[in-house]
Amino acid sequence: GAVVSQHPSRVICKSGTSVKIECRSLDFQATTMFWYRQFPKQSLMLMATSNEGSKATYEQGVEKDKFLINHASLTLSTLTVTSAHPEDSSFYICSARAGQINEQYFGPGTRLTVT
Amino acid sequence: LAKTTQPISMDSYEGQEVNITCSHNNIATNDYITWYQQFPSQGPRFIIQGYKTKVTNEVASLFIPADRKSSTLSLPRVSLSDTAVYYCLVGFTGGGNKLTFGTGTQLKVEL
Numbered sequence: 001g002a003v004v005s006q007h008p009s010r011v012i013c014k015s016g017t018s019v020k021i022e023c024r025s026l027d028f029q030a031t032t033m034f035w036y037r038q039f040p041k042q043s044l045m046l047m048a049t050s051n052e053g054s055k056a057t058y059e060q061g062v063e064k065d066k067f068l069i070n071h072a073s074l075t076l077s078t079l080t081v082t083s084a085h086p087e088d089s090s091f092y093i094c095s096a097r098a099g100q101i102n103e104q105y106f107g108p109g110t111r112l113t114v115t
Numbered sequence: 116l117a118k119t120t121q122p123i124s125m126d127s128y129e130g131q132e133v134n135i136t137c138s139h140n141n142i143a144t145n146d147y148i149t150w151y152q153q154f155p156s157q158g159p160r161f162i163i164q165g166y167k168t169k170v171t172n173e174v175a176s177l178f179i180p181a182d183r184k185s186s187t188l189s190l191p192r193v194s195l196s197d198t199a200v201y202y203c204l205v206g207f208t209g210g211g212n213k214l215t216f217g218t219g220t221q222l223k224v225e226l
Contacts, residue, residue, distance in 0.1 A: 004158075006158075034213060034214075036216075043202070043216045043217060043218055043219055044159070044202075044216040045216070046213055046214075046215060046216075049213055091156065093158045093159075095158070095159075103149065103161050103164055104149070104161065104214060105161060106151075106158035106159045106160070106161075107158050108157060108158050109156065109157060109158045111156065
């Protein structure tokens with residue numbers, strides 16, 4: 001199947017700083033990528049839809065100025081958590097669609113810890 | 116977006132067949148049904164997708180009745196490594212259409 005990578009796999013940052021998470025489609029092009037957040041023992045929550053060459057579409061309740069999404073190429077989308085707070089600590093997962101039946105492939109996730 | 120309902124948890128033993136049923140009463144005509152598996156601290160892994168009747172691949176089977184208001188993921192002869200959370204998602208998979216995750220089913224396989 002198609003491969004989606006994320007970098008870094010885990011990151012620790014201090015409150016007030018910003019951190020960037022990269023999502024790459026390794027063997028296919030993705031005009032659309034999705035960003036999810038998952039808290040411990042909870043399901044994935046969709047944060048935004050990242051569109052190549054245009055602005056991202058954010059879900060209700062997700063602050064677009066805090067979670068900056070850039071999808072500058074067909075293989076790379078980035079999520080920047082700005083002015084991070086401890087409550088932003090979570091598992092962030094990206095995904096993209098590929099394949100004959102347009103199945104959605106997920107990255108391995110990024111564990112963010114804000115101290 | 117069609118809402119899904121799954122059992123919160125299920126227990127099984129190695130070698131048994133496990134069937135996880137998902138209810139999706141308001142599924143739309145162009146919606147597909149997709150199942151994912153997730154291990155702790157990993158991204159979800161695609162298992163199987165179907166539209167109607169039965170779909171089978173090397174790891175699972177998906178049974179969908181004619182009214183499509185439910186679906187059943189069947190895992191043959193589970194092993195300890197199948198212990199994971201299984202999510203049933205319903206939606207149109209084209210382009211930028213998004214998929215929403217429900218609560219999922221925590222499957223625990225024991226010896």
